[in-house]
Amino acid sequence: MRAMADLTIFCDYRLNPADLKLLQDGVAPHRLIVPREAAATVLANPEPDPAFGEADVAFGQPDTTSILGSTRLRWAQITSAGITRYDTPEFRAAAKARGLIVTNSSSVFAEACAEHVFSFMLAQARQLPLALRTRVPHSSPDWADVRAGSRCLKGESVVILGYGTIAARLAELLVPFVMKIAAMRRTPKGDEAVPTFVPGELESRLAEADHVVDILPENADSRRFINAERLGWMKRGAIFYNIGRGATVDQDALLASLQSGHLGAAWLDVTEPEPLPDGHPLLAMPNCFITPHTAGGHARENESLVRHFLDNFRLFLKDALLRDRVI
């Protein structure tokens, strides 16, 4: 057990007064410091804050320069599932050399993200975007088209790119649908809930999949991972989903595949940039469906983030293993 009341926690994540109080009460008697300008988004590196140097623990979206410049910091918990700006060989090496622990908030978003991509899969199978705007009599040709274009997920096949907390939960949700599931993982660990394969086997796996779900984090290996060649490996009519990061997809290649009719449809919660600018050609594609990076959203999200941090903070005080450790 560390000495009480001697830690400083720096939080740059924007919280409402109730959640801030929850955090403050939860870390007391340790000291909480909050910069004037809280981080606005997970997608941009914030400006360094002079107070950061006093922190033993950071919670939020701390900038990498401040983290690496600090001689005190021992643990940073990131308030997102994605950790792109920390996920570089340089940062990982520096953190390891100093014994810095980095955790993310995967657990907080896993359920919502898994349900979100699953809602995409079912909405596509049941043709919801088309059916919801179709008002036609029984037995009319339009009616027959919607019915005949509707599918059941039961028995279809899915390839998941990137195996982590979200993929594991998605696999659980799919159990009653008796789908053929396989997940790509850079380094399978043997603890996965579904059969895994390594990137080298991707071509044959993609060729068999009715559904391809991208949950890849963004890093040097994954940038533009879904390119023209790999889209070509997917079978004609396959449906592509992305709830990972927009940068993992070559959007020009995606557009071409949707335009040619090779891909059946794309459902994206992430794009590059976010949001797509006016006039972006993907916005005009009738078989491209985009939600604005809301896959992880749920009521009282920030409260969940604070509670998850406090759970880990108690473990940290006991020198126990932290949940969602990524570095």
Add this chain to the structure above:
Amino acid sequence: MRAMADLTIFCDYRLNPADLKLLQDGVAPHRLIVPREAAATVLANPEPDPAFGEADVAFGQPDTTSILGSTRLRWAQITSAGITRYDTPEFRAAAKARGLIVTNSSSVFAEACAEHVFSFMLAQARQLPLALRTRVPHSSPDWADVRAGSRCLKGESVVILGYGTIAARLAELLVPFVMKIAAMRRTPKGDEAVPTFVPGELESRLAEADHVVDILPENADSRRFINAERLGWMKRGAIFYNIGRGATVDQDALLASLQSGHLGAAWLDVTEPEPLPDGHPLLAMPNCFITPHTAGGHARENESLVRHFLDNFRLFLKDALLRDRVI
């Protein structure tokens, strides 16, 4: 075993040449007769057909007058899950008195119907109709609204009205969501996969449900079952789904409940009439989502109907118990 080649099968269901050939080959050497005008919809009673009197077996949407007027008919298989026009005390009594068997095609539609209403539940939870038309930057107020309005189904509660093949399958699909599920059944049989309750307990059950799923067949007991009083029993913000029959809902009361904000939203695959006429007020409600009676739709639906009939036909020839028997 009945004598071979002595049965006449009457089919008034409109089939394409391939499915008709499947049927013809499947019943051979028995005789198949097809009227000139096949039934166009499950929702209207067709005109009596003079050839019907020769039939031992009917497959399709045979009119009740012809059935009850026939002295030969021993079995009718209905090509829908709903059997409204046969589900009257008079018809049931007459069928029973004559030993007439009636089966429906629930099995053919159960998977698609269960997946369809489940797609509604997830689309609502993940706010898909709103999210798909929202293109906003991170941390903008609109973005925060979509995220905060998004929910996870996990741990929520659902009441299913009407327990049959579809409800049983829906309950299976919901297992990984750890939802609190209860189903209303007129006469619980003890073989249900979820806890059941009788209509008399409805008030307290509705008061607890986040989701209310109507899978009621249409009959004298169920007509306008969802009325102003029962909508009032639902908790504020509850979501109502109907994939049963439009006539089970008092649509004026539904509209009022949606307008007042008592019901959170309604997702309907069935209405009365179908489709709703131009200018119907439900069409203008932003929290009412309607698909055009396509819940049961799936590729090669008619082929599935024919195969289901042929499976039962082989059982019928052996005097075995038929699947999906309803009378």
